[in-house]
Amino acid sequence: MSEESQAELTVSAVGSAADAIATNVPGLVSDKFASKLFAQDPTLWGPAAEDESSKRLSWVGLASSSRPLLDEIASLRSKLTDKGVDHVVLCGMGGSSLAPEVICATAGVPITVLDSSQPDMVRAALDDRLEQTVVVVSSKSGSTVETDSQRRAYEAAFKDAGIDPAERIVVVTDPGSPLDKESRGAGYTVINADPAVGGRYSALTAFGLVPSGLAGADVGQLLDEAAAATPILAADDEGNPGLQLGAALGGTKPLRDKVVLIDAGTKAVGFGDWAEQLIAESTGKDGKGLLPVVVGDSPTGDQLDDELWVRLVATDDDSQPQGIATVDVGGTLGAAFLLWEAAVAAAGRLIGINPFDQPDVESAKAAARELLGKGTGSADAPAFTDGAVEVRTAGPDFLDGASTVPEALKALLAQLPASGYLAVMAYVDRIADQSLADVRIPLARKLNRPVTFGFGPRFLHSTGQYHKGGPADGIYLQITTAPAEDLSIPGREFTFGDFIASQAGGDAKVLADHGRPVLRLHLTDHDAGIAQLQQAIAEVTGS
Missing domain, CATH: 3.40.50.10490 (Glucose-6-phosphate isomerase like protein; domain 1)
Structure with a gap:
């Protein structure tokens, strides 16, 4: 050595x-x-984890086993750039998107990561340089609804622009997945990932390397370093x-x-x-x-x-x-x-846990599907409405007569255990509303306890597992907003707006089923609601 x-x-x-x-x-x-x-x-990790871990450990050898991908990625990138196709969009969630985001940012090469079902964010991606765009659709299972919906939207956009989707869509998935079979049948370029690697351990598999390499990052160097x-x-x-x-x-x-x-x-x-x-x-x-x-x-x-x-x-x-x-x-x-x-x-x-499963990620997905099946009219009536904000709760009832957003926030914060944390979960446009993440700081100063901030549905594939499966010492602030304009999903009976609403509702339901207190604030008018929310947090925190 x-x-x-x-x-x-x-x-x-x-x-x-x-x-x-x-x-x-x-x-x-x-x-x-x-x-x-x-x-x-x-x-x-013990007998209970043995079955799952036996299918999830190939990541230890990826520095060697992923090398055959390098020539394939380089060849594909050359063909695309020769045609003037140099804008890479990655449609993926969780482990399929987070590693490429870091790789490309570190390498200083641009990539658009579309890891949301928020209609305004999806529309902004579709409207950005479509003529120069190659879309990498990444899904390990091949059945991720967010990714399938994004793929359908891009297929329609390409066809409407007179572009053959088969020339612009690259699929990364496990061999034999539903997406693998369907994409090969459609003539798409398909690159299989190692099925014995879990999503969050997949940085050095095709999920991390293909979009990053197409965007121009030196992925061979990553393997050398590993x-x-x-x-x-x-x-x-x-x-x-x-x-x-x-x-x-x-x-x-x-x-x-x-x-x-x-x-x-x-x-x-x-x-x-x-x-x-x-x-x-x-x-x-x-x-x-x-x-x-x-x-x-x-x-x-x-x-x-x-x-x-x-x-x-x-x-x-x-x-x-x-x-x-x-x-x-x-x-x-x-x-x-x-x-x-x-x-x-x-x-x-x-x-003393199995580090390779994620049972509560799956439960949140199931709850979202259940709500989606009930249609858009299934949302509970708000406890009250204050200006541009509808206020709801899930889990234990803690509002105790609150009738304004600041009062509701104070009621939630009063539920914080001495060893607890606050999770802020914002189902908004992650790019346009990036500044909303700044609310974490005054809340942390006020509480003198850890405060996390996650954009939904992105965090559902990350801290969402801990929220439900970890220690029962969290309180949860969920923020949703009406999109500027909804967006249909080709071939589906539901829209992107319906879908993200069901994801937020499903997340709240599973948290409530686990006895977690959730304050749900729905902004009926985006700009006015954001301003009102920020003012309410400033009032509560004294910032």
Whole structure:
């Protein structure tokens, strides 16, 4: 192992994070966890997890097994660019979209990630440079409704513009999926991904590499970086950074289960959003788990007793981590993907969960389908309406006579347990309404507790699993809005507006079924509603 390859990954810790490493890594080494993981041993997480893990461990060898994709991607990109097709749109959700988003942002190459069913966001993508567009449709199962709806919209748009969809749509899916069969029959370019890799571990499969490579990122370099990291992470050695990070994540006593992800100079742009899904969806189940809190370049306030601060640093950063329980993590992007995947697998073993299933993601999908089948008139009447905001609740009734939005917000915040968190879930246009995410900061300052922010339906494939399967200490603020104009889905009886409404309603229903308090604010007029909501939050938080 060369000094150069060793320098590709760095993990350093202080406080109880360092104690967790010192306490847990020797046992992981003694158990040969690392070498067994990279030998794809499905028994590492206990008998109950063995069936699922036996089908989900091929990610450990992707640095080698994904190499045949490189020539195929390069050839396809050359053909497209020769025709002037250089605008890449990725239609995908969760693991199918988050890694390409980070890869392309880090490489400085443009890509449009369409990971929403919000009508205005879909329409904006369809209206953007269609003549130059290639669409990558990514779905592991081949039955993801969001992705299928986006594909249908692009097929119709291409046909309306006199463009053959078969020349502009590239499909990435598991072999034999419904999408695989249908797309081959339609003459589309189909690239199969490794079926023995779960979505959130798929950064270095076709799901991560195809859209990123078509957009112009050097995906071969990612595999080179992962290849350099593989022997380091597979070593049964106390210096193994994957074991160290896994022990810091899953081994503190008591468990610091709020993982605050801080951008402290990392060159991997948006890496926290990718890590958020990996951590939350892998660990948030059986009433246990780690809640990732993506805070940008600085946390809010002093470190709390149940927080682990993880600073994402540059590979050449030699500063020391700061805080009561802090870990500094650095690495080139391809190596970092593999590092975090190995670390979360190790953390799952220490916490005592199966890191490869996601039962509550599936339950939310089922609830959304049920509501969609009832039609658009199935929404409950609001508890009250204040200006441009309809107010509803789900789960325990906590409004206690509230009649204004600020009063309803105060009533929700009063439900926060001492060890709890607030999740803000906004089913809005993720691009046009990006600034809405800023409400997280005054709410966190007011509560002095972790506050997360997720755009729906994107977060359903990420923190949505933790919300329902993790510890029952969360409160939830759901924001929905009427679109400027709805958009039909070709071949479907429902619209994009119907679909996103059913996703929000299904999410609230499953949270309520788990006894979680949910405040649902529906903005009947987008601009007026956003302004009213922001004013209400400012009033409640004193900001």
